[in-house]
Amino acid sequence: MVWTPLHAKIHRTIRSRHLFERNQRLLIAVSGGQDSLCLIKLLLDLQSKWGWDLGIAHCDHRWRSDSQANANHVENLAKTWGISFYLETANEPINSEATARDWRYQALSAIAQANNYQYIVTGHTASDRAETLLYNLIRGTGADGLQALTWQRPLTTGIMLVRPLLEITRTQTEQFCQEFKLPIWEDSTNQDLQYARNRIRQELIPYLRDNFNPQVESALAQTAELLQAEVEYLEKAAQQLREKAMSWGMGDEEDFLTPLLPLRLNRRVLQKAPLALQRRVMRQVLQQILTEAASFEHIEKLTALIIAPNRSQTDPFPGGAIAQVEGDWICLK
Numbered sequence: 139m140v141w142t143p144l145h146a147k148i149h150r151t152i153r154s155r156h157l158f159e160r161n162q163r164l165l166i167a168v169s170g171g172q173d174s175l176c177l178i179k180l181l182l183d184l185q186s187k188w189g190w191d192l193g194i195a196h197c198d199h200r201w202r203s204d205s206q207a208n209a210n211h212v213e214n215l216a217k218t219w220g221i222s223f224y225l226e227t228a229n230e231p232i233n234s235e236a237t238a239r240d241w242r243y244q245a246l247s248a249i250a251q252a253n254n255y256q257y258i259v260t261g262h263t264a265s266d267r268a269e270t271l272l273y274n275l276i277r278g279t280g281a282d283g284l285q286a287l288t289w290q291r292p293l294t295t296g297i298m299l300v301r302p303l304l305e306i307t308r309t310q311t312e313q314f315c316q317e318f319k320l321p322i323w324e325d326s327t328n329q330d331l332q333y334a335r336n337r338i339r340q341e342l343i344p345y346l347r348d349n350f351n352p353q354v355e356s357a358l359a360q361t362a363e364l365l366q367a368e369v370e371y372l373e374k375a376a377q378q379l380r381e382k383a384m385s386w387g388m389g390d391e392e393d394f395l396t397p398l399l400p401l402r403l404n405r406r407v408l409q410k411a412p413l414a415l416q417r418r419v420m421r422q423v424l425q426q427i428l429t430e431a432a433s434f435e436h437i438e439k440l441t442a443l444i445i446a447p448n449r450s451q452t453d454p455f456p457g458g459a460i461a462q463v464e465g466d467w468i469c470l471k
Contacts, residue, residue, distance in 0.1 A: 139183050144314055148180050148302055149187070155289055157300050158257060161189040165224070165255035167246055168194045170212045170323030173261035176311035177303055179318060181259070182219060193222040195249050195258075197242045200231040202327060211323050224249045235333060247294045255297070262287055262301040265308035268358035269338045278434070281372075285365035304363075307355050376418030383407040383419065401427070401470040405463070408444045416441050427459050427470060443468045 152158055166181060168174040181192060194216040198209045209225055216223035226245035232238045246258045267287045274283035293299040303311070315322055331337050346354045383403045401423065408416055420440040424432035439452050443463050451462035461470045 140318075141183075142314070142317070144176075144306065144310065145180060145183055147305070149184055151305065152184075152188075152302055157290060157302055158188065158190070161191075162257060163191045163193070163253075163255045164257045164259050165193045165195050165246065165250045165253070167242075167258060167260045168196055168212050168215070169261075169325065170196070170208050170215075171261075171325055171328075172315045172320075172322045173263055173266075173303065173308065173311045175215075175320040175322060176306075176314045177259065177261035178215075178219075179314070179320060180302075182221075193224060193253065193255060195224045195226070195246055197245050198225065198227040199238050199241070200228045201233055201238070202325070204326075208323050208325075211321070215321070222253075224253070235335065243293060243299075247297060250297050251294070257298050257300050258293055259300050259302065261303055261311070263303045263306050263308050263311060264359035265339075265343075265355045267304055267362050268355040269335055269343065271358050271362050272338050272342065273335060280434075281365050281369050285362050285369050287362065288366055304359065372414065372418055376415050376422060379407070379411055379415050380419045380422055403468045405444050405466050405468060408468075413441075416444055423470070424455070428456055430456055440468070 158164065164181065166174070166178050168178055178192075178194065181190065184190075185192060194212065196209050196212040198205045202208070209227070213223050213225065226249060228241060232241055249255070250258050270286045271284050274286060277283075287301065287304065289302075289304060290298055290300045314320075327333070328336060329340070331340060343355065351357055380403075384401075403419070403423065408419065411419075417437050420437050421432050424436055424440065428436070436455060440461055443450055443452070443461055446463050448463050448465060451460055454460050459470055461468055463469075
């Protein structure tokens with residue numbers, strides 16, 4: 139086996155970030171493109187050092203005429219490498235990026251659960267991280283959206299989603315595939331500029347690279363990495379503040395006589411906190427009562443009640459819930 143600097147880098151990353159344990163079962167999502175082929179080749183070469191049991195999963199969205207041939211190509215690679223292969227095909231073509239992503243993760247989770255894989259591994263790169271940051275920034279987001287594509291996150295009970303290539307650019311995965319003559323399957327939809335992410339990849343990133351920063355992908359990926367640590371810290375701090383605000387005063391006689399309400403937050407506790415934490419507390423609360431993601435407007439109108447006059451209230455949130463100021467308390471009912 140040829141040991142390249144990329145092998146060494148990924149080996150160190152997995153070890154230093156504790157992405158995988160030894161002797162675990164890893165299900166690798168392989169589309170057939172350069173990033174996923176680079177990923178599976180690296181993990182195959184590292185397998186002897188870690189004792190992993192590897193499997194390949196491919197999801198056929200049926201949105202291209204050659205999608206079945208693509209699936210057959212990946213299956214043949216799995217056979218060549220002597221790896222278990224799993225295929226999930228959509229019942230009908232999926233044309234929305236968001237719908238396709240949700241379906242893909244559900245399919246991968248089902249395969250992993252049925253075959254006792256502890257990890258699902260994807261080939262997302264620093265380039266993907268940069269594109270996601272720009273995509274979410276353009277749409278409007280806070281730090282959470284800008285740090286999207288984290289190294290790992292729980293996907294479902296007992297299964298962790300892991301992205302080991304987040305410090306590797308798409309240029310590097312292409313060079314790696316060329317060096318090892320890996321048979322890349324070119325996905326024609328990656329050139330379709332009707333998709334916003336493709337316009338960012340094909341037009342915006344090259345423009346930024348040529349006119350502002352030749353290393354723009356790595357720079358944006360580093361920004362996402364910095365934000366990830368900050369978001370984790372702020373979320374924990376907001377959770378502690380929310381728990382304090384929801385429990386403050388509980389147990390005294392006055393509170394005992396107060397009719398039970400679905401959810402109450404003490405304003406005195408929240409007033410002492412920075413605005414950043416106030417907003418995060420309110421977003422966490424809204425996540426409990428809304429069926430959709432809380433918007434900036436939802437969070438702001440709930441946060442405004444922290445210093446609003448008594449009896450102030452919001453208009454209904456999606457689903458009908460209303461928040462009202464009752465003395466020291468914000469009550470959601």
